[in-house]
Amino acid sequence: xxxxxxxxxxxxxxxxxxxxxxxxxxxxxxxxxxxxxxxxxxxxxxxxxxxxxxxxxxxxxxxxxxxxxxxxxxxxxxxxxxxxxxxxxxxxxxxxxxxxxxxxxxxxxxxxxxxxxxxxxxxxxxxxxxxxxxxxxxxxxxxxxxxxxxxxxxxxxxxxxxxxxxxxxxxxxxxxxxxxxxxxxxxxxxxxxxxxxxxxxxxxxxxxxxxxxxxxxxxxxxxxxxxxxxxxxxxxxxxxxxxxxxxxxxxxxxxxxxxxxxxxxxxxxxxxxxxxxxxxxxxxxxxxxxxxxxxxxxxxxxxxxxxxxxxxxxxxxxxxxxxxxxxxxxxxxxxxxxxxxxxxxxxxxxxxxxxxxxxxxxxxxxxxxxxxxxxxxxxxxxxxxxxxxxxxxxxxxxxxxxxxxxxxxxxxxxxxxxxxxxxxxxxxxxxxxxxxxxxxxxxxxxxxxxxxxxxxxxxxxxxxxxxxxxxxxxxxxxxxxxxxxxxxxxxxxxxxxxxxxxxxxxxxxxxxxxxxxxxxxxxxxxxxxxxxxxxxxxxxxxxxxxxx
Amino acid sequence: xxxxxxxxxxxxxxxxxxxxxxxxxxxxxxxxxxxxxxxxxxxxxxxxxxxxxxxxxxxxxxxxxxxxxxxxxxxxxxxxxxxxxxxxxxxxxxxxxxxxxxxxxxxxxxxxxxxxxxxxxxxxxxxxxxxxxxxxxxxxxxxxxxxxxxxxxxxxxxxxxxxxxxxxxxxxxxxxxxxxxxxxxxxxxxxxxxxxxxxxxxxxxxxxxxxxxxxxxxxxxxxxxxxxxxxxxxxxxxxxxxxxxxxxxxxxxxxxxxxxxxxxxxxxxxxxxxxxxxxxxxxxxxxxxxxxxxxxxxxxxxxxxxxxxxxxxxxxx
Numbered sequence: 001x002x003x004x005x006x007x008x009x010x011x012x013x014x015x016x017x018x019x020x021x022x023x024x025x026x027x028x029x030x031x032x033x034x035x036x037x038x039x040x041x042x043x044x045x046x047x048x049x050x051x052x053x054x055x056x057x058x059x060x061x062x063x064x065x066x067x068x069x070x071x072x073x074x075x076x077x078x079x080x081x082x083x084x085x086x087x088x089x090x091x092x093x094x095x096x097x098x099x100x101x102x103x104x105x106x107x108x109x110x111x112x113x114x115x116x117x118x119x120x121x122x123x124x125x126x127x128x129x130x131x132x133x134x135x136x137x138x139x140x141x142x143x144x145x146x147x148x149x150x151x152x153x154x155x156x157x158x159x160x161x162x163x164x165x166x167x168x169x170x171x172x173x174x175x176x177x178x179x180x181x182x183x184x185x186x187x188x189x190x191x192x193x194x195x196x197x198x199x200x201x202x203x204x205x206x207x208x209x210x211x212x213x214x215x216x217x218x219x220x221x222x223x224x225x226x227x228x229x230x231x232x233x234x235x236x237x238x239x240x241x242x243x244x245x246x247x248x249x250x251x252x253x254x255x256x257x258x259x260x261x262x263x264x265x266x267x268x269x270x271x272x273x274x275x276x277x278x279x280x281x282x283x284x285x286x287x288x289x290x291x292x293x294x295x296x297x298x299x300x301x302x303x304x305x306x307x308x309x310x311x312x313x314x315x316x317x318x319x320x321x322x323x324x325x326x327x328x329x330x331x332x333x334x335x336x337x338x339x340x341x342x343x344x345x346x347x348x349x350x351x352x353x354x355x356x357x358x359x360x361x362x363x364x365x366x367x368x369x370x371x372x373x374x375x376x377x378x379x380x381x382x383x384x385x386x387x388x389x390x391x392x393x394x395x396x397x398x399x400x401x402x403x404x405x406x407x408x409x410x411x412x413x414x415x416x417x418x419x420x421x422x423x424x425x426x427x428x429x430x431x432x433x434x435x436x437x438x439x440x441x442x443x444x445x446x447x448x449x450x451x452x453x454x455x456x457x458x459x460x461x462x463x464x465x466x467x468x469x470x471x472x473x474x475x476x477x478x479x480x481x482x483x484x485x486x487x488x489x490x491x492x493x494x495x496x497x498x499x500x501x502x503x504x505x506x507x508x509x510x511x512x513x514x515x516x517x518x519x520x521x522x523x524x525x526x527x528x529x530x531x532x533x534x535x536x537x538x539x540x541x542x543x544x545x546x547x548x
Numbered sequence: 549x550x551x552x553x554x555x556x557x558x559x560x561x562x563x564x565x566x567x568x569x570x571x572x573x574x575x576x577x578x579x580x581x582x583x584x585x586x587x588x589x590x591x592x593x594x595x596x597x598x599x600x601x602x603x604x605x606x607x608x609x610x611x612x613x614x615x616x617x618x619x620x621x622x623x624x625x626x627x628x629x630x631x632x633x634x635x636x637x638x639x640x641x642x643x644x645x646x647x648x649x650x651x652x653x654x655x656x657x658x659x660x661x662x663x664x665x666x667x668x669x670x671x672x673x674x675x676x677x678x679x680x681x682x683x684x685x686x687x688x689x690x691x692x693x694x695x696x697x698x699x700x701x702x703x704x705x706x707x708x709x710x711x712x713x714x715x716x717x718x719x720x721x722x723x724x725x726x727x728x729x730x731x732x733x734x735x736x737x738x739x740x741x742x743x744x745x746x747x748x749x750x751x752x753x754x755x756x757x758x759x760x761x762x763x764x765x766x767x768x769x770x771x772x773x774x775x776x777x778x779x780x781x782x783x784x785x786x787x788x789x790x791x792x793x794x795x796x797x798x799x800x801x802x803x804x805x806x807x808x809x810x811x812x813x814x815x816x817x818x819x820x821x822x823x824x825x826x827x828x829x830x831x832x833x834x835x836x837x838x839x840x841x842x843x844x845x846x847x848x849x850x851x852x853x854x855x856x857x858x859x860x861x862x863x864x865x
Contacts, residue, residue: 112581129638194586235863368855418589
């Protein structure tokens with residue numbers, strides 16, 4: 001931690017003591033946390049007064065959308081036009097809550113849900129593990145258990161008809177429903193709190209279940225995740241809006257560009273039947289970080305792997321936003337991925353550098369795959385890349401990566417899949433040992449980048465500021481601490497290796513928000529870029545240090 | 549009248565057993581959920597559990613035999629159950645109250661089990677009575693009994709004070725949470741009062757437990773105040789025993805499933821696996837969610853149908 005002390009030390013200064021019952025109060029936003037309440041970052045960002053000031057919501061936004069939680073908006077819930085509409089929405093919410101606890105409608109997560117709904121000991125052990133709560137200076141509203149406890153009280157009182165004397169007071173009205181849905185998008189679903197719970201209660205799961213009620217029953221979703229996310233992917237093939245023709249054009253351009261940079265010819269294969277590997281990237285890489293697929297394809301070709309991309313609907317975009325808010329949307333995208341692999345007859349699917357795509361297709365989708373689909377294994381690119389390194393088919397020169405490097409652990413790969421060591425062994429092979437420094441904590445106890453559960457692509461109104469100030473601040477703190485012994489100038493460039501597209505997007509945005517490239521020389525990128533940068537057969541300087 | 553404490557104790561044991569078994573059955577019968585594991589997974593073999601690694605760290609993991617370790621699970625479970633390791637690690641201030649409370653309960657459980665054991669020995673091997681084994685058992689019963697009650701009361705008072713004074717806990721505390729702790733303090737308090745004042749070597753307590761085992765409802769040699777305190781203690785402890793599994797304090801059952809079925813439930817669905825066989829039945833259930841992207845066409849459908857249709861694409865066409 002910085003020498004300013006632990007964020008928890010400031011809790012005593014907290015003035016905003018929000019009660020659980022305030023969720024239904026007609027009192028305006030429940031929290032408005034001033035910058036002065038937050039803990040200063042390590043140098044050279046240690047002056048709170050120098051940080052970008054929060055932008056208030058516009059009057060137009062306030063008039064149109066429900067915004068009585070905390071001064072920002074993630075979900076864009078339109079204000080109901082009448083009391084009757086409010087009542088209808090509350091009924092719809094309760095109907096969805098009821099379905100969550102029905103076997104037929106929620107067999108998918110029924111057991112974990114009931115455990116978390118009925119067995120919390122309310123010990124608040126989860127709070128200290130939450131980066132959002134901690135970086136808010138201990139704001140009551142952002143306790144991981146705050147939304148969970150409201151959810152539980154509603155469940156006990158309105159679904160099970162049990163006494164408030166036993167489970168605590170709660171009143172359900174439209175204010176409470178709108179705030180609770182919005183509050184479900186103040187959690188990165190990183191499950192760090194679940195990891196510390198002595199009983200195994202999972203606040204992240206409950207946040208996700210609230211999102212499900214909103215989406216699956218009330219048709220309330222975050223636009224970037226649903227309409228411009230999973231729906232767009234299922235409609236045209238990718239949430240980037242890229243159809244198969246544009247994909248092939250883009251890849252041709254990337255092949256040429258990569259060849260120019262590395263001096264190694266690359267040709268991306270499409271729809272090769274019987275290939276060993278179907279490689280699925282997050283299509284965001286193709287659009288925003290073309291050097292990433294370029295580096296992947298260079299490495300796969302140089303290692304002599306039999307691989308292909310698919311140009312089938314959704315199969316060239318590994319994202320699956322349903323994993324954050326909607327089981328049906330999740331299952332649809334997973335099915336499209338698996339069907340494409342089946343059609344090509346590949347031996348396995350390899351997921352590119354995208355954490356949630358890893359978890360969605362490898363772990364979460366695992367038990368919805370019937371015989372005939374479950375015979376196509378899904379594998380992390382980390383193990384495939386490590387196999388390439390171990391095989392010795394590609395020679396690496398560590399001295400080409402002679403700059404400070406730290407590694408961000410994407411939650412989905414580490415805490416939620418247990419893939420910890422392969423990426424470290426790769427780094428050991430391509431980065432001089434004295435140049436690599438771990439973040440603290442790291443591995444399975446890592447902190448979320450702050451972009452988890454869709455936040456990295458959510459930027460409506462002033463929400464991106466919220467995620468820099470609260471959800472992303474701990475990661476930025478960790479990065480600064482990891483490079484604490486380095487000269488924090490642009491002349492001493494430092495590399496944050498983030499092998500996940502969403503994490504990379506979030507880290508890009510944090511760096512941009514704090515102007516950390518100009519002020520401290522902090523840059524970011526994926527793992528394969530570092531690998532190609534160290535490839536003996538490639539021209540040097542694959543990593544582009546110009547800020548983009 | 550002397551039969552009443554026996555009857556209350558039997559009723560409490562029945563309620564306790566039925567509620568715990570019922571809860572266990574409820575969780576066991578719930579459908580197979582999707583994988584939602586959380587690392588570290590204690591049974592991961594090959595040294596991976598230490599740092600939170602998984603079988604998915606291995607290249608082409610499905611071609612390798614899975615290495616799982618029951619010993620690895622026990623290594624985590626036993627200290628977790630006995631010493632509340634997770635709480636100690638992540639919430640030390642709460643642990644200083646919760647640990648004595650829980651350990652007190654364990655000691656009282658051990659005390660009861662040992663009294664049962666003594667009763668069995670006395671019944672089937674009467675010759676052993678008065679021997680070294682009985683002496684040891686007797687001392688352990690005393691230590692567990694007194695220690696358990698004292699720790700339980702100490703922990704419950706600590707938890708109660710913390711609940712009532714800590715801002716973060718207070719607003720989450722319901723009247724029932726306070727009642728529960730007070731119930732423990734009162735029930736254990738009466739019991740402690742009884743043994744300290746009237747039964748310091750647990751003679752009548754052990755006789756009561758022994759009689760319970762063989763359904764012998766003999767009156768214990770007490771009258772007046774001792775008899776009253778004894779009866780109140782038995783009734784309070786019995787009510788407490790019956791009450792625990794009917795509340796969220798049945799988290800010892802939930803915790804078992806939270807760890808074994810959810811956090812450590814990492815078994816992959818490979819062709820021919822038990823998971824694989826369950827999938828069709830699960831997917832063939834009807835889906836009743838109302839949002840238009842699920843129920844938009846107004847036709848009833850199964851999960852399989854909902855997962856394989858693509859209304860967004862249809863709209864595009």
